[in-house]
Amino acid sequence: MDTKIAFEKIQRIVRLLRDAGELDQAIDLCVQSSEDYKESSFSAIFPIMTGDLYMQKMEFDLASNYYISFLKKIKKNKKIFSRFAKRYYRLKRIWSKEKILRFAYKLLNELQEDNIDSEILNWCKELIKDDLNQIINISEEGRKICDLIKDDSQFNKFVQYARRMEKENHVELKHFLDKKILNRNRDIRKFRIDAHCISIYERLERNHDALKIATEILSIKTESVVVRSIFRICRKIKDYTIAENVISTYPEILKKSDFNIQYELVYYFEAQDQIEEVYGILLQTEKSNIHSITIQKTVRNFYLTFGFIDEADRTEIRISELSSAGKKVSGRFYTEFKESEAEVGSKIKELYSELEHQKQLAAISDLTTGISHELGQPITNIRYTVQFYYKMFQKKFSKNAMFEVFDSILEETNRMGGLIKRLSPLTSSKNVTMKFDIVGRIAKRIESESKRIDKKYIEFKISPKKEIFIEGDPVHFDQIISNLLLNAIDSIKQDKKRNGNLIQIVVNEKKDDVNIIFSDTGVGITAKNRGKIYDPFFTTKPLGKGEGLGLFIIWNLMKMQGGKIYLDHTYTDGARFFMRMPKKPMYINKKETC
C-alpha cells in the first residue's frame, strides 16, 4: 500500500481513539506504527503524535522525549521546526525554570550527539537561548573575537572575523553581540568597534538595537557616519523620533557640509514636509561638491524629484562639463546616486497615478469599503450576541441577559441608522436654491454648536459684522459650517499645549464669489495626514469619537455648490481652511462628486 495512504489511515484511527478517550490505545498504535514505518519518510510524524498524546495525559517528561525524537527525524524546514517550537513553549509554560533548563540542556546534548543538521541546531539554539545562555558552546571564532573587542587596536581583524561569522554562523554572532556589545559601556577606545556593530545589527534587521548603540556612541563623538546610520535606519523604519532627538541634542550636525549627512537630511526634511529645508540642503550640497560628478548627478535627481526644474538644468550643465573632462560616476557615493535615480523614476510614476480619474475611483472604493465595514460591524455584533445567548438560553434562561440582548440590538441598529443619516446630505435628492445671508447663518450655527460647550472655554470671532448674500442651498451651507465647527471644537479640546481657544471666521466678498477663511487654534493637521483629510472614514480622533466623515461631506457639499475648500499648509497655530463659494450656484451633477 502507498505509505501516504496507509499513514493517513493510521492517523485517522489515532484521532478516533483519542476522541473516544482511549489515550493508551492511541499511544500504542503510534508507537507500533513508528516501528513499522521507521524507514518511511513519514516516520517523523509518529513521535510528535505520541508526544501530543502524552501531553494530554499530563505526562510531560515522556512527551518531551518524543518531541526530541521528532526533531531528530525532520529535514531542515522552518515550518516543520515551528511545530517543535510551539511544543517547546507549551512545556515552558507548564514547567518550572529549572525543569525547562534541564530539558533544554538535554535537547542540545542529544542533538549534538546525533550529528543533526547544523541549521536545525542553530534554530534550536536560537529558540532556547533565553533559557540557557550559559551552555551554548562558544566556537573558535567566538573566542577569538572576545579578545578583539576590548579596544579598537585590532579593529581590522575584528571586522574580518565578524564578517566571517555573519556568513557562517549568524545565530552565534547575534548572541555574541547581544551579550558583549549591546549593553556595554561606551568609550572612545572602543568607538570604531561599536560603530561597526551598528551596521551589523542593521543587516541582521535588528534596527532598534542598531539605533540604541548609535545614539549611545554619539555622546562620545558626533561622527558623520554614525549620524547618517541613525537617519538611514529611521527612514527604513518610517519613524524619525530618534533622529529628531539627535537633532535637538546636536543641532550642529545640520550645519555640517558632509555629504553622508546631507543625503539623509534630504529624506528627513521630505518626511517632515519641509520642502524649503530640502532645497537649502540640496543647494549647499551642490555648491560644496562641484568636482564630484556622482554627487552632482545625485543632486540633480533630487532636484527633479522635488520639482526644482531650473536647478536641475543648472546641475545638468555642470555634469556635462565634468563628464567631458573625463569624470565618471563611480566609487564613493555610487549607491546614493543609484538610489536617487530610482527616486526620480518613482516620482514620475507617482505623478501619473495622481490623475483625477484614478483618485475618484480610489475614493469610491474607500467609500464602499468604509460603508460595508461600518455597517458590517454592527451586524456582526448583533449576530454574535444573538448566537451566543441563543445557545446559553437553551441551557438556562435569564431575564437580565435577555434585556442585554435587546439593548445591544437597539444600540447597534442605532449606530447603523446614524451612519445612514450622516451620509444623507450627499444622497438626498432635494436641492433648494435660495438667497441667504451667510454671515447670519454662520452666527446661528455658532450659537447652536456652542450650546453644547462652555462658552467661556472657546472664543468665537466672526467678521465682518454685516450681511453678505449668496444664492445656494442654505441647508448644505449649514452642514458645512457645523462640521467645521465640530472639528475645530474637538481639536481645541484635544490640544494639551493650549495654543489658545479661538475659532475665527472671516468672510470676504468678491465680485462673483465669496471667500471664507476658517481657522482654529487647536492641534492642527500633521504633514503626514494632510493628503488624507478628505478621505471618507479617515479620522485621528480616538476610537468611537469620530467616524471620519466630516471633511468628506464638506468637500462633497462644496463641490456640489461649485465651490472649493483648501487646507492652508503654511498655517501652524492650528488648522486653517480657505473656502471659495460662487455667489450664484453652479450645481454639479451628484455623480461627479465623492
Add this chain to the structure above:
Amino acid sequence: MQDKVLLVEDEKKTGEMLKKALESENISVEWVLDGKAAISKIQRGRFDLIILDLKLPEITGDEVLEDIRRIDPYVEVIVYTNYQNPSVMKKLINLGVEGYINKGSDADLWETVEKIKARLDPFNEEEIQTLTDSLPNGFLHKDHNKEE
C-alpha cells in the same frame, strides 16, 4: 492543560461575545482592544494562538503582525476580519499568517469557535497536512533507528 489565546479586536460586542463563547469551551482568552496593547502582551511562547483583527485603530493589523513576528516567530496567528485588501493580504501571507476567519455580516459565532478549536487541536487536519506535504513520499536512505 488549557489553551491560551490572545484576541485582538476593537469592536466591543464582537470581542466580548467571542471571548465568552471561547471561555465556555474551556479556552483561556486574553482580549485587548488595540495593537499597542497586543504588542505589550506578547512574549515568546506565551500564547498558543493569536486572533488578529486587521482593522484596528492607530497601529494597523499588518503592522502589529510585523511586531508579533519579531517577538515570537513561532506563534500561530490567524487573521480575523471582514476587510480584504489584496496588497495587505499578500504582506500578511509573507509574514506567516496561518489562517483567515471571516467576520463579515454573514459570520457565525459558533462556527468561528469551532474553527478556532480545530486550530488549537494538535491533530487538526491542516497541521497533519503540512507535515505530510513537507516530507517526501517514500523511504529514507539513512536508517533512523533511534526510537524511544
